[in-house]
Every structure is written in structure tokens, then in C-alpha cells.
């Protein structure tokens with residue numbers, strides 16, 4: 001298993017795409033965090049539903065997950081789909097014919113890059129959000145325990161997304177299809193679904209089990225449920241996310257990785 | 263320890279309506295180069311993929327030594343393979359590609375460099391594979407196969423895309439592997455391309471075994487044919503029949519397969535048959551290969567005289583499959 005992990009890790013770092021995506025992620029999150037922070041900081045004083053204080057800070061920083069999760073998902077899915085796109089899967093399975101071990105190693109191998117993406121994401125949302133919150137609003141709350149906890153869990157969430165991405169890429173090994181589905185789901189389907197579900201009392205709990213909803217719950221803050229009240233407890237949220245990672249990977253193992261290669 | 267043999271036993275693969283490999287059996291011995299030959303689409307790559315555990319057979323089994331490929335604890339150390347579609351991530355360097363697979367075959371980064379050098383790619387070690395030529399890719403595929411210095415080497419169409427110099431170089435390598443005692447299986451759709459480097463041949467067409475023997479035995483089958491004209495055509499036909507020669511009528515006479523001019527001349531003399539023409543016709547080994555692999559196979563020309571002693575320890579089934 002050690003050698004399989006090392007091989008998978010080397011596969012990732014001998015290509016360039018992941019750090020291109022990290023740069024894109026950083027730029028995008030700086031921009032979004034600044035925009036959100038501005039909308040809080042410059043909101044009229046009687047703004048009603050706009051979060052204030054520590055909650056404004058946590059909600060701003062939570063975009064690392066609610067907006068940023070597309071990047072680790074893509075990085076993770078590429079780790080698998082690139083094997084099929086360039087047919088390196090043949091050589092990979094020649095040296096590791098145990099396909100379950102191959103998959104587990106691939107899922108675990110994205111953890112370091114996922115954690116790195118998490119740190120980059122945290123720095124990006126702080127860079128974008130903290131100055132505005134500190135200058136105009138109620139403060140950046142960088143020493144607040146809850147805020148720090150939320151940021152640390154943001155790093156964990158991003159690493160989990162990368163693992164979920166590997167599982168999803170195994171289920172949908174066609175690279176273009178996988179990226180299109182990830183983009184459509186994260187940028188459109190899930191946000192719309194969460195908004196829609198939250199309007200219907202009977203279904204609002206369901207939104208918490210969508211992957212993005214669960215990840216927000218892990219952070220304890222969300223753009224979609226600004227008061228944080230409706231979210232799952234953290235431990236449950238973590239279980240839901242791990243469930244997605246394992247679920248996709250298991251489905252991929254039973255479909256894509258059970259077929260003939262070549 | 264002698265390197266393992268390869269065994270293909272009753273192997274069958276069905277792709278929907280197409281039977282790509284059909285009850286195929288043969289063996290590959292150590293210390294020799296076995297050419298795995300057949301026209302495009304014959305089922306060579308599919309067979310190799312099943313041998314290497316990438317594709318699941320519909321029926322039959324394959325062995326590397328005493329067990330299937332995938333049951334070896336570290337199969338990449340036992341069999342070095344370069345498959346036809348040997349593919350690389352275009353963004354990785356040649357050296358990076360080898361280093362990716364090094365841990366699982368248990369070799370160091372220094373070994374990666376050494377192998378690249380051995381296949382003549384040291385100058386391109388830090389170049390991205392996306393910029394490699396077809397020939398350079400073939401060499402990198404070979405380097406991947408040789409990474410663990412394995413006792414068994416399986417190469418699928420290694421001469422594709424190589425220049426004549428590269429083809430000559432591969433020949434030398436194959437001979438060297440065999441001399442070192444390794445088990446070498448190399449596929450090609452051109453007999454001529456590997457003729458100079460193989461000891462044994464396994465010839466398939468439409469997924470079926472058509473012939474398996476040593477190259478020497480195949481050459482004997484391609485023994486010269488002879489064109490004979492006799493004024494008494496019926497007597498000539500009788501003579502051929504009594505000797506069990508296969509004949510094909512041509513113009514005034516007969517082409518006799520597998521008998522030399524002196525043999526026919528002597529036989530005619532003994533039976534007092536007058537001959538007007540006795541001409542040697544070479545049957546090209548490539549022509550024989552073509553006959554063996556065409557859609558409806560005809561029996562090989564020299565069906566009658568089996569070599570007195572079985573030719574050197576060739577692959578298991580020595581006779582062609584002429585159904």
C-alpha cells in the first residue's frame with residue numbers, strides 16, 4: 001500500500017494542472033470573499049437579515065467551501081479521469097492489479113494536495129474578506145475561537161472534496177463529462193436545489209444532506225442558511241461527506257473498475 | 263531460478279457478437295523469443311490484455327509461471343510489458359513517467375535514469391512526453407517494461423513507428439533478452455519484421471490458432487515447391503499421389519508443394535516417367551504466413567512430410583490448426 005500511495009502521489013505532482021487550479025481557486029476566492037465582505041460591511045445599518053459581527057465573519061469565510069469546493073472536486077476527479085483520458089490506467093493496473101487498492105491509494109493520495117488547497121483557500125478568503133470586515137464592519141474576528149475553528153474545518157472540508165472528486169471521477173471516468181457534471185452541479189443544480197428546498201418546510205432538512213449543505217454544516221456557516229440554525233451537527237456533516245466519498249468510490253469500483261481495461 | 267513460462271489455455275473473448283479470441287492455446291518458453299503473429303484485428307492485443315489481467319476472459323485461463331498474472335505478489339517485477347496503446351500523460355517528462363511507476367516495481371530513481379539511458383532517451387529525460395515522437399514513445403514504453411529488469415518481457419507491436427535503425431536495435435535487444443534466458447513474447451502483424459529475431463512463432467487469425475512451432479519448422483513448411491511438366495499428365499498425377507505430394511495444376515503441368523526438384527526427378531526416373539520440365543519455385547515465408555492467416559485457411563503446403571525429429575523445443579501444439 002505504501003508504494004501504491006507513493007506512486008499515486010507522484011502521478012499528481014508530476015503534472016501541472018493542480019497548481020494551475022490552485023492559483024485559479026485563490027484568485028476566485030479572494031474576489032468572492034471581498035464581494036461578500038463588502039455586501040456585509042456596506043449594508044445599511046438597519047439591514048435586517050444581513051449577518052453582523054462574528055457571524056458576518058464566519059459567513060464571509062465560509063465561501064471557501066460554498067464557492068471554493070468546485071476546485072478540489074475538479075482536482076480530485078482529474079486525478080482519476082486523466083488515467084482514462086491518456087490511457088495510463090493500463091500501466092497503473094499492470095503494476096497494481098488489485099483495483100481496490102489502486103482506488104484507495106488514489107483517494108488517499110489527494111489528501112496532501114487537498115489540504116494544501118484548503119490552506120490556500122483560507123488564505124484567499126482572509127485576504128479578500130478580512131480587510132473590509134476590519135475596516136468597515138464589526139471586525140475580522142481572526143482571534144475568535146469559533147471563527148478559527150470554522151477556518152480549520154474549511155481546510156478539512158476542502159481535502160474531503162478532493163477525495164469525493166476522486167470517487168466521482170471513478171464513477172464518471174470520461175474527463176469532459178465529469179467536469180461538466182461537477183460544474184453544472186456545483187454552480188447551478190445544488191445552489192438552486194438548496195434554495196428551493198429551504199423554501200419548503202417538509203424538505204428543508206433534505207438540503208442539509210446535499211454535499212454542499214453538509215460541508216457548510218461542517219464549517220458551521222453558510223451563505224444559504226445565514227443563521228446557521230438549520231444545519232446538521234458537525235459530526236453528522238462530517239459523516240455525510242465521508243459517506244459521499246466512500247459512496248462514489250464504491251460505485252466507481254463496482255462499475256468502471258470492474259470493466260475490461262483497454 | 264529459471265524465468266517463468268507463459269501459458270494460454272483455451273482462451274476465449276467475446277465482444278458482443280464478435281469472438282475476438284477463440285479457444286486459443288499456446289505456450290511461451292524461457293530463453294527464447296516467441297513471435298506472436300497475425301494480421302490486424304487477429305486478437306493479439308486482446309490476448310495479451312487477458313494474459314496481463316486487464317481484460318477478463320470469457321473462457322479459458324492464462325498463467326505466468328505457476329499462477330495468473332494478477333496473483334503474483336508484485337507482477338510488475340515479474341513481467342515487463344509494453345502494450346500497443348502504451349500511453350503516457352503528455353504533461354509528464356519521460357523521467358517523471360518512469361518515476362511514477364518505480365515504487366510499485368521496487369526500483370530507485372537512479373534505475374529510472376539508467377533505463378532511460380539504456381533505451382537511448384537520456385537526452386529527452388526532462389522533456390515532456392507530449393513532445394515525443396512515435397519512436398521515442400516506443401522507446402519509453404520499452405523503458406517502462408524494463409524498469410524492474412523482469413524475467414518475462416511482453417511487447418505488443420514494438421516495431422510500430424520505429425525507423426529502420428530502431429527496428430534493428432529492437433532485434434538486437436530481443437536476441438539479448440533471450441540469450442540472458444528471459445521469456446520474451448513479442449507481437450507483430452508482420453512476420454518479416456520479427457523474422458530475424460524470433461525462435462518460435464505463434465500465428466493466429468480471427469482469434470484462432472493457425473500455427474505454432476519453431477521458426478525453423480515454419481521455414482521447413484515453406485520449403486521450395488517445384489513446377490513439373492510431363493507429357494503423360496495422368497502418370498505424373500499418379501506419381502504425386504503415390505508420394506503424398508500436394509499438387510496444384512498450372513498451365514501444362516503441376517506445382518508440387520514441399521518436394522524438391524531432385525526428389526521429384528529421382529522419383530520420376532525410378533518409375534520411368536518422362537519429364538519435360540522440372541523447375542524450382544521458392545515459397546516465400548511471407549507467402550506462407552499469408553496463406554496461414556487468410557480468412558479461410560488452406561492447409562499449409564507441406565502437409566505430408568513431418569520433420570523426422572520434432573524441431574527444437576518449440577511451443578506446445580506443434581501442428582497448425584486448419585479448421
Ligand SMILES: Nc1ncnc2c1ncn2[C@@H]1O[C@H](COP(=O)(O)OP(=O)(O)O)[C@@H](O)[C@H]1O
Nearest residue numbers: 262277282300301302303304305306307308309
Ligand atoms: N474493447 C473491445 N470491444 C469490442 N471489440 C474489440 C475490443 N477490443 C478489440 N476488439 C475487436 O477485437 C478484434 C481483435 O482486436 P485486437 O486484439 O486489438 O487485434 P490485434 O491486436 O491482433 O490487431 C478486433 O476486431 C477488434 O475490433
Ligand SMILES: [Mg+2]
Nearest residue numbers: 306307308346
Ligand atoms: Mg494489436
